Amino acid sequence: MSDPTTTDNAARSYLRELRTRHSPAVHRLWVRAGRALLSRGYDRIDYDPAQVARVRALLSSAPCVVLSSHRSYLDGGALTVGFHDHGLPPLTVFGGINMAFWPLGTLWRRNGMVFIRRGGDDPVYRSTLRQYLAQLVSERRPLQWFIEGTRSRTGKLGPPRLGLLVYLVDAYREGHIQDLHLLPTAISYDQLQEVAEYAGEARGAAKVAESLGWLVRFVRAQRGQFGAVYVRFGEPISLRATLGRPDAARERSPEERKLELAKLAFEVSCRINEATPVTGAALVALALLGARGRALTLQQIRAAVQGYLDFTARRGLPQAPTAALATDDAVTRVLGGLAAQGMVHEHRDGREPVFGIAADAHLAAAYYRNTIAHYFLLGAITELSLLRAAEQPRERRAQAFADEACALRSLLEFDFFFRERAVFLTELAAEAGRLAPDWRARLDEGPDGVRTLLEHAPTLSSDMLLRPFFEAHGIVADTLAAQDPQAPLDDARLLEECLGLGRQYVLQRRLAHPEAVSRHLFATGLDLARHHGLLQEGVDTVARRTDFAARIHGVLRRLGVVHAIAVRRVEAALAQGRCVRGQT
Numbered sequence: 001m002s003d004p005t006t007t008d009n010a011a012r013s014y015l016r017e018l019r020t021r022h023s024p025a026v027h028r029l030w031v032r033a034g035r036a037l038l039s040r041g042y043d044r045i046d047y048d049p050a051q052v053a054r055v056r057a058l059l060s061s062a063p064c065v066v067l068s069s070h071r072s073y074l075d076g077g078a079l080t081v082g083f084h085d086h087g088l089p090p091l092t093v094f095g096g097i098n099m100a101f102w103p104l105g106t107l108w109r110r111n112g113m114v115f116i117r118r119g120g121d122d123p124v125y126r127s128t129l130r131q132y133l134a135q136l137v138s139e140r141r142p143l144q145w146f147i148e149g150t151r152s153r154t155g156k157l158g159p160p161r162l163g164l165l166v167y168l169v170d171a172y173r174e175g176h177i178q179d180l181h182l183l184p185t186a187i188s189y190d191q192l193q194e195v196a197e198y199a200g201e202a203r204g205a206a207k208v209a210e211s212l213g214w215l216v217r218f219v220r221a222q223r224g225q226f227g228a229v230y231v232r233f234g235e236p237i238s239l240r241a242t243l244g245r246p247d248a249a250r251e252r253s254p255e256e257r258k259l260e261l262a263k264l265a266f267e268v269s270c271r272i273n274e275a276t277p278v279t280g281a282a283l284v285a286l287a288l289l290g291a292r293g294r295a296l297t298l299q300q301i302r303a304a305v306q307g308y309l310d311f312t313a314r315r316g317l318p319q320a321p322t323a324a325l326a327t328d329d330a331v332t333r334v335l336g337g338l339a340a341q342g343m344v345h346e347h348r349d350g351r352e353p354v355f356g357i358a359a360d361a362h363l364a365a366a367y368y369r370n371t372i373a374h375y376f377l378l379g380a381i382t383e384l385s386l387l388r389a390a391e392q393p394r395e396r397r398a399q400a401f402a403d404e405a406c407a408l409r410s411l412l413e414f415d416f417f418f419r420e421r422a423v424f425l426t427e428l429a430a431e432a433g434r435l436a437p438d439w440r441a442r443l444d445e446g447p448d449g450v451r452t453l454l455e456h457a458p459t460l461s462s463d464m465l466l467r468p469f470f471e472a473h474g475i476v477a478d479t480l481a482a483q484d485p486q487a488p489l490d491d492a493r494l495l496e497e498c499l500g501l502g503r504q505y506v507l508q509r510r511l512a513h514p515e516a517v518s519r520h521l522f523a524t525g526l527d528l529a530r531h532h533g534l535l536q537e538g539v540d541t542v543a544r545r546t547d548f549a550a551r552i553h554g555v556l557r558r559l560g561v562v563h564a565i566a567v568r569r570v571e572a573a574l575a576q577g578r579c580v581r582g583q584t
């Protein structure tokens with residue numbers, strides 16, 4: 001049994017570490033510093049005025065937590081400066097204690113920053129943090145933290161961290177607050193200097209520790225022309241509307257509470273994704289990576305992105321101004337920015353300029369592509385499911401379409417967010433209808449009918465978006481197949497073996513996408529393998545690992561079919577002059 005005096009002393013120590021305050025003078029200093037830092041590389045911080053008006057009303061009427069994506073160390077400045085410029089109240093921000101180094105830690109604490117320890121199993125610390133968080137909410141302070149917990153290294157939104165959210169939901173269930181709104185917030189950039197760092201980590205480099213020297217280097221690196229920063233707000237989520245009255249929420253079992261919390265965090269993440277704008281850099285990276293190492297002319301780039309521009313317009317997706325790639329000049333501006341970052345290589349000594357991904361820059365380009373991958377995910381799964389279902393006997397094709405879609409959903413569940421199964425299948429059928437209104441009849445015709453459907457579909461996305469993920473999973477599968485099924489496995493060693501095998505495959509040209517060789521993708525691949533029981537010792541492990549590898553390679557084969565169709569489509573569009581210089 002712990003000593004009460006020792007426990008009290010520890011709690012007081014933790015509280016001193018956690019507590020924060022808002023100093024108007026320090027806040028003004030922080031706003032000026034944030035504006036100066038961001039203006040070194042960005043021409044503006046872009047907020048949607050209508051969204052700002054709704055957020056202002058929300059913050060004045062109820063306790064609120066701003067849960068945002070985390071792309072960069074600049075994210076906090078974009079929120080601090082933007083909230084100040086639009087007359088929104090200052091935020092009380094929760095961040096990792098790794099950023100509490102002198103002298104910034106002292107200043108940040110006077111500007112509403114709460115530094116927290118990640119991980120650990122100290123019950124006194126957890127209890128102190130929980131009570132302090134409940135106190136801040138009861139004071140109606142608007143809170144903010146990054147729902148991923150750390151910066152996204154891949155461009156995709158990472159899985160939500162539930163720690164702080166657990167405490168808030170518990171405070172609501174226990175009746176300490178009458179309601180609380182969660183505000184999904186997407187922060188994104190036309191271009192981001194940190195992408196080169198993320199690519200290095202994906203190749204195996206260690207993360208650089210934060211320090212005063214690190215900060216100086218970070219500030220110096222921000223000089224450039226990176227476009228704009230975009231802050232967009234999704235629809236807020238009310239705990240009362242979602243969980244019901246506090247007394248009803250308290251009556252649920254621990255298992256129901258856990259599932260309820262996971263669904264809540266999942267919904268926040270989905271709404272962040274839905275608010276993320278499509279940028280020009282993402283579209284151009286999509287086109288260049290899809291070329292599989294070939295350099296493209298401006299006309300070819302425009303032909304490659306045209307379908308995605310049409311898709312974005314039809315769905316009414318949020319767009320950044322740089323996504324308006326209807327002219328050569330617009331595409332050239334985006335290419336110039338990416339070339340300045342070293343991501344795009346230009347060759348101008350031939351008959352016409354051509355552009356390609358620079359050597360060792362595929363992971364950086366993939367970061368931009370991945371920021372919009374979720375928008376095309378359902379369409380990509382639809383394409384692959386149709387191809388797989390068409391291979392089945394005629395009477396089984398309709399069911400095989402749904403079965404294959406769910407199987408792909410299972411293979412990608414550690415890479416992307418998916419709605420519940422019934423909703424997912426409904427959305428999938430709607431997506432198939434958008435690809436081709438007569439998709440059921442085409443599926444009934446078998447492989448020839450589905451190929452015809454894909455040849456005339458408005459957009460094809462599966463090969464360009466999903467192949468890197470499945471190539472990474474394939475490397476994980478091949479690595480596991482070489483392991484002794486009776487020997488214990490170590491994640492760190494497996495990651496190193498995956499990196500080594502991936503580099504071998506690149507040299508042997510066995511991969512269409514070099515960006516598949518990524519520590520981050522291998523890590524999610526291992527999570528997937530563990531979920532399917534492939535890291536366990538057992539007599540049937542070899543058979544299960546072999547089956548897993550066969551499933552992955554079957555998907556890659558179908559992706560090859562889509563790629564061949566997509567190449568023919570682009571070549572036909574160019575031959576027919578549907579995308580000519582200077583016009584669409």
